[in-house]
Amino acid sequence: METITENQAAAIVPQKRKNYFSLLPPAFITIIVLVGQFTYGVLDNYLYLVAAIVTSLVADMFFSRFIYGTKKNLASAYITGNSVGILIRSNVLWPYIITALLSIMSKYVFNYKGKHLWNPSNFGVSWMLFFATSHVAGLSIQWGSNLAAMVIIWALGLYIVSRAKKLHVTLTYVFSFIVLAYLRSLITGDTFLSEVSPLTGPMYQLFIFFMITDPGVAVSTKKGEIIVAVLIALAEFGLRLGGFIYAPFFALCIVGPAARFIDLRNISLRTAKSPELALPGTI
Amino acid sequence: MNKPRRIPRAVTAVVFVGMLIWTVVLSWSNPPSNVNTAEREESSLEKYGFYLQPVNEEAGIHFRHQSPTVDPKLKPIERQIASMGAAVSIVDYDNDGWNDIYFTNSRPGSQNALYHNLHNGKFEDVAAKVGLADLNKPGTGVCMGAVWGDYDNDGYEDLLVYKWGRPELYHNDGGKKFVNVTEGSGLPKWVNANSAIWLDFDGDGLLDILICGYYNENIDLNNLKTTKMMPESFRYANNGGRKYLLKNMGNGKFEDVTVEYGINSTKWTLAAVSADLNGDGYPDLILANDYNVDELYINDKGKRFVEKGRQAGIGYIPKSGMSVALADIDDSGLLGFYTTNITENGILIQGDNFWKPTVSDNHDLKYANLAHLAGIDNAGWAYGSQFGDLNNDGYPDLYVANGFISAKKGKSYWYDYAKVTGGNAAIIGDAKNWPDMEGKSQSGYQQDKIWLNNSTGLFEDVSDKVCPYATFDGRAVAMADLWNRGVLDVIVANQDNIPLVYKNIQRTGNHWIDFDLHGTASNASAIGAKVEVDWDGKKQAQVVTAGMGFAAQNQHRLHFGLGKSSKVGRVIIHWPSGRTEEINNPQIDELHKVIESKINS
Numbered sequence: 001m002e003t004i005t006e007n008q009a010a011a012i013v014p015q016k017r018k019n020y021f022s023l024l025p026p027a028f029i030t031i032i033v034l035v036g037q038f039t040y041g042v043l044d045n046y047l048y049l050v051a052a053i054v055t056s057l058v059a060d061m062f063f064s065r066f067i068y069g070t071k072k073n074l075a076s077a078y079i080t081g082n083s084v085g086i087l088i089r090s091n092v093l094w095p096y097i098i099t100a101l102l103s104i105m106s107k108y109v110f111n112y113k114g115k116h117l118w119n120p121s122n123f124g125v126s127w128m129l130f131f132a133t134s135h136v137a138g139l140s141i142q143w144g145s146n147l148a149a150m151v152i153i154w155a156l157g158l159y160i161v162s163r164a165k166k167l168h169v170t171l172t173y174v175f176s177f178i179v180l181a182y183l184r185s186l187i188t189g190d191t192f193l194s195e196v197s198p199l200t201g202p203m204y205q206l207f208i209f210f211m212i213t214d215p216g217v218a219v220s221t222k223k224g225e226i227i228v229a230v231l232i233a234l235a236e237f238g239l240r241l242g243g244f245i246y247a248p249f250f251a252l253c254i255v256g257p258a259a260r261f262i263d264l265r266n267i268s269l270r271t272a273k274s275p276e277l278a279l280p281g282t283i
Numbered sequence: 284m285n286k287p288r289r290i291p292r293a294v295t296a297v298v299f300v301g302m303l304i305w306t307v308v309l310s311w312s313n314p315p316s317n318v319n320t321a322e323r324e325e326s327s328l329e330k331y332g333f334y335l336q337p338v339n340e341e342a343g344i345h346f347r348h349q350s351p352t353v354d355p356k357l358k359p360i361e362r363q364i365a366s367m368g369a370a371v372s373i374v375d376y377d378n379d380g381w382n383d384i385y386f387t388n389s390r391p392g393s394q395n396a397l398y399h400n401l402h403n404g405k406f407e408d409v410a411a412k413v414g415l416a417d418l419n420k421p422g423t424g425v426c427m428g429a430v431w432g433d434y435d436n437d438g439y440e441d442l443l444v445y446k447w448g449r450p451e452l453y454h455n456d457g458g459k460k461f462v463n464v465t466e467g468s469g470l471p472k473w474v475n476a477n478s479a480i481w482l483d484f485d486g487d488g489l490l491d492i493l494i495c496g497y498y499n500e501n502i503d504l505n506n507l508k509t510t511k512m513m514p515e516s517f518r519y520a521n522n523g524g525r526k527y528l529l530k531n532m533g534n535g536k537f538e539d540v541t542v543e544y545g546i547n548s549t550k551w552t553l554a555a556v557s558a559d560l561n562g563d564g565y566p567d568l569i570l571a572n573d574y575n576v577d578e579l580y581i582n583d584k585g586k587r588f589v590e591k592g593r594q595a596g597i598g599y600i601p602k603s604g605m606s607v608a609l610a611d612i613d614d615s616g617l618l619g620f621y622t623t624n625i626t627e628n629g630i631l632i633q634g635d636n637f638w639k640p641t642v643s644d645n646h647d648l649k650y651a652n653l654a655h656l657a658g659i660d661n662a663g664w665a666y667g668s669q670f671g672d673l674n675n676d677g678y679p680d681l682y683v684a685n686g687f688i689s690a691k692k693g694k695s696y697w698y699d700y701a702k703v704t705g706g707n708a709a710i711i712g713d714a715k716n717w718p719d720m721e722g723k724s725q726s727g728y729q730q731d732k733i734w735l736n737n738s739t740g741l742f743e744d745v746s747d748k749v750c751p752y753a754t755f756d757g758r759a760v761a762m763a764d765l766w767n768r769g770v771l772d773v774i775v776a777n778q779d780n781i782p783l784v785y786k787n788i789q790r791t792g793n794h795w796i797d798f799d800l801h802g803t804a805s806n807a808s809a810i811g812a813k814v815e816v817d818w819d820g821k822k823q824a825q826v827v828t829a830g831m832g833f834a835a836q837n838q839h840r841l842h843f844g845l846g847k848s849s850k851v852g853r854v855i856i857h858w859p860s861g862r863t864e865e866i867n868n869p870q871i872d873e874l875h876k877v878i879e880s881k882i883n884s
Contacts, residue, residue, distance in 0.1 A: 040519060041576075041599050067292050068285045091634035091655055098306060105299045108292065127303065133629025134310040147707060190699070190718040197706030197716065243698040245630060 026075050028160055029082045029210065032153065036086075036202075039149070044089065048096045053081030055100035063108045076120075076216070077104060083121040083210060087203070088128060089137045099124045099136070110257070113264045117257035119214045126253040129246045138203065138246050150200060157209035166213035172226045173212055174199065176233030184240060198248075207248050217256055219263035228259045310628075320751050324788070327749045331735060332791030333674045335750035335773055339784050342765075343405045344398055349390035350779045351425040351447065354507040359719035362688050363696075364504065365389075367477055368447075369758040369776035370428035370834035374440050375400075376413075377458030382763045382838050384784075385415070386776055387426035387444070391505075393419050395426060395444075404766060414461045415442065415453060424448005424473070424503075428759070428834035432481030432490045434531055436807040440839075445476040445494055447504055454535075469537040474500050475524050480830030482557040482566050483806045483859050484544075485585035489531035490806045490829070495552035495570060496524015510714040514551060517704040517711065518601035520574035523551035528588075545587045550575045554607045554833045558618060558826040559813065560640070561648045564861050566811045571604030571622045571833075577636075581648065596650045602633040606833035610670035610679045612637070612657065613740035614821035618813075619650070623665035623683060623833070627726050630697050634660040635668075635683070639740075658742045659734050664726035667833035671762035671771040673749075675793035675844030677821060678736035684757025684775050684833075688720075689727030696723040728754040731775065755780050763838035769795045769872060771842055776834070796851055797874040799840040800827055804860035805879055811859040814841050819848040845871060 036042035060077035103124030107116040128136045181195035239247035327334040348369040368389030381400035394416040398406035410416035424446040431440040439455035453461040475498035514520035529537035550572040557566040565582035580588035592598025602624040624633035638650035654660035663685040670679040699718035734742035755777035765772045773785040800809035854866040
C-alpha cells in the first residue's frame with residue numbers, strides 16, 4: 001500500500017546525495033506484482049492495475065500543483081497505485097480509478113499541520129471495502145499458498161523495512177498478531193493455526209511491509225511507533241472477533257490517524273514552547 | 284513547504300466528499316420485490332410473455348434431497364463438505380416420447396427417484412420398480428449425479444451414476460427395468476466424483492465415459508484416515524481427484540485410457556461438458572475446476588487430448604468453477620460456454636465467465652470473456668447453469684442456481700472461511716484447521732438468477748419477476764419440455780431440500796422447432812451431434828450433450844425458439860460420425876425425430 005516507501009522515497013529525494021534506496025520500495029512492489037502475475041496470475045486484468053497506477057500518478061501531480069503549486073516526487077503515488085491495483089478486486093474498471101483517486105485525494109483533504117493523517121491507500125481501500133461492497137472485494141488470491149514464495153517475499157520485505165529503519169514496527173506487529181492469534185484461538189475454540197493463518201497470506205505481506213511501516217504517517221518516536229503497532233494489532237484483534245474480514249486495514253485506518261493526530265499535536269505544542277524543534281512540513 | 288491554497292483545497296474537499304457519498308449510494312441494493320404471486324405472474328406474462336410456475340404438488344413430485352454424512356472428524360465443517368449431491372437428469376427412459384426426471388439422493392440409505400411422465404401433467408416415482416432407487420447403500424458411497432446414454436446402441440438410454448464412492452452403470456432393459464452391470468465393466472472402484480459425461484471421443488460410434496474426481500480418490504469421506512484432504516490452495520490447488528477417461532470396448536467393458544490420452548489433471552473438477560469446439564469433427568472437453576483455472580482439452584483426431592486453456596485465453600484467472608454450459612447466445616452459429624463462480628458482495632468477486640470464441644478453426648481456438656458485457660457475470664454463489672429459450676424468442680436465456688449454505692440467518696461463516704482459505708497450504712489443506720461452522724450460513728438464502736436474452740447477447744435480470752420468490756440452496760439445473768408443449772420447463776435440484784419443478788406458462792405466441800436425433804453410424808444417442816438452424820437471418824447452433832451444467836443433464840431433444848418467424852430456412856445436422864445432413868424448410872412448431880441417414884448427404 002502506500003507505504004513505507006512512498007513517503008520515504010519522497011522524503012529522500014530532496015537530498016543532494018543520490019540515494020538509490022529511494023527506488024527500492026517501488027522496485028520491490030513492482031517485482032512482487034510481476035512475479036505474482038507471471039507465476040500465479042494474481043492480476044485479473046492488467047488494465048485495472050495500469051488504471052490504478054496512472055490515476056494515482058496523474059492525481060498526485062494534479063493536486064500537488066493545484067493545491068500547493070509545487071511539483072511532487074511520484075514514487076509514493078506509484079506505490080499507492082500498485083497497492084490499489086493489487087488489494088482490491090472488482091470485475092469493473094471504475095473502482096480501481098475511484099479508489100486510487102480517493103487514496104490520493106485523502107492526502108490533500110485530511111491534512112493536519114501540513115501532514116496527512118491516513119496512509120493514502122489504506123484510506124481508499126478501507127473505504128471501498130466497507131462502503132462499496134456491491135462492486136469491490138479484497139485481495140483473495142494467494143501466491144499459490146506456497147511456502148517458498150512466502151519465504152522469499154518475507155525475506156525481501158524484512159530487508160527493506162530494515163533498511164528503512166522500520167523493522168521494529170513490522171516485528172512488533174507480527175509478534176503482537178501471533179500472541180493475539182493465540183488468545184483468539186482460546187476464545188473462539190478454533191485452532192491456533194487457523195487464527196494465525198491470515199499472516200501467511202499475501203494480504204498481510206503487503207500490509208506489514210508496505211502499509212504499517214509508512215513513514216509518512218508514522219509517529220515521531222521509535223517508542224511511539226512500537227506502541228502504535230501494538231494498538232493496531234489490538235484493534236485488529238477486536239475487529240476479528242467481530243468477524244471483519246478486512247480487519248487489518250480497518251484497524252490501521254482507525255488507529256493510525258488518531259495516533260498521528262495526537263503525535264502531531266504534541267509536536268506542535270512542544271514546538272510552540274521550543275521553536276527550534278519544528279520540522280519541515282511535507283506531503 | 285508551500286502553504287495550501289484555500290480555494291483549491293476547498294474545491295478538492297467538496298469533490299472528495301461527493302465521491303465518498305457516491306460510492307456509498309452505488310452500493311445500496313434493492314430488497315426483493317414484495318409483489319404477491321398472482322400479481323407477479325400476471326405482470327410477468329404481460330411483460331415477458333412467460334412465467335415459471337412451481338408445480339411440484341400438482342405434478343406429484345415429492346422428492347426431497349438429503350445431504351451426505353461425513354466422518355466425525357469433519358463434523359465441525361460437515362455443511363461445507365456435504366454440500367453437494369442434489370442432481371437432476373432428464374431422460375425418456377421408456378421411449379414413450381415424454382421426458383422423465385431422475386433425481387439423486389445422497390444420504391446413506393436414502394432413495395433416488397425416477398419420475399415417469401404419465402402424460403397427464405403428473406409423474407410417478409418408479410425408481411424402486413425399475414431398480415434405480417436404492418443406490419446409496421452403505422459402503423458403496425453416496426450419489427452425486429447421473430447421466431444417461433445408450434452405451435450399447437440398443438435404442439434405450441442406460442444410466443451412469445457417479446458418486447463419492449463407486450461409480451455404477453445400469454443397463455436399460457427395454458425401458459422396463461435396469462440391471463446393474465458395474466461388476467466387470469472396468470469402471471474404477473472408487474471416485475469422489477461430482478461430474479461425469481458420456482461422449483464418443485474417438486468417433487467409433489460407441490459412447491465413452493469421462494468421470495471427474497473432486498476429492499482425491501484415495502479418500503473415503505465417511506472413513507477418513509487423515510484430515511489433510513482439503514484443497515492445498517484456494518486458487519491453485521492440484522491435489523483434487525484424478526480423471527477417468529473410459530473407452531467403450533463394445534462388449535460392455537470400458538478401458539481406462541486417461542493417461543494414454545493425456546488427461547493428467549488432478550484439479551478439483553466440478554463440471555464437464557463435451558462438444559466439437561474447433562470444428563475438426565472430434566469432441567473437445569471443457570472442465571470447470573474449483574480452486575483453480577478451468578481447463579480446455581482439445582481432441583487431437585481421437586488419438587489424444589491436449590490441454591490448451593492458456594492458449595485459448597480461458598486458463599489464466601483461477602476462480603471457483605462449478606458449472607459449464609454451452610450456448611450460442613447471439614445466434615452467430617458459434618458455441619460459447621458459461622462457467623459459474625462465486626460472487627459475494629464485499630468479500631469475493633470472482634464473476635462468472637461467458638467465453639465466446641473469437642477464433643475457431645482446426646488449428647487455433649481463442650476466447651474472450653463477454654460475461655460482464657452481456658450482463659451475466661454476477662450471479663452469487665453460483666452452482667448449476669443452463670441456457671434455454673424460455674420465451675421462444677429465438678435467443679437462449681440463462682438460469683443459474685444460487686446459494687451455498689442456508690443455515691442460521693444473520694450468522695455468516697465467510698469470516699472464518701476467509702481466515703483459513705487465505706493462508707498457507709499447510710493450513711488450508713488440513714480440515715482440522717477449518718473453524719467450526721456452528722450452524723452458520725455461507726452465501727445462503729440466495730435467489731436463483733434468471734437472465735433473459737434481449738437479443739444479440741445482452742441479458743436482463745428477471746430473477747425477481749418471472750417466478751415466485753424462493754431461496755433454496757440451488758445445485759443442478761435442467762431444462763426440458765415436460766409436457767410436450769413446445770416450451771422449455773425448468774427443473775432445479777436443491778441441496779437438502781425439495782427440487783423446484785417449474786412449468787413454463789407461455790403467452791408469447793412465439794414459434795419453435797425441436798429435433799430429436801438418433802444416430803446409426805454415430806452413437807445411437809447422437810451425443811456430440813451439432814444442429815444449426817437458419818431462420819430469419821439468424822443461425823443458432825446447439826449440441827446434443829449427455830451431461831452439462833452442474834450435476835445435470837438436459838432433455839435429449841434440442842429446442843429452438845423462433846420468435847414470430849413462421850418458417851425455418853435450412854437445418855444442418857453434423858453427426859458425430861462426420862456425416863452432415865441438411866433439412867430444408869422443416870415444419871415449425873413440431874418435434875422432428877431425425878434418424879441419421881446411412882448415406883452421406
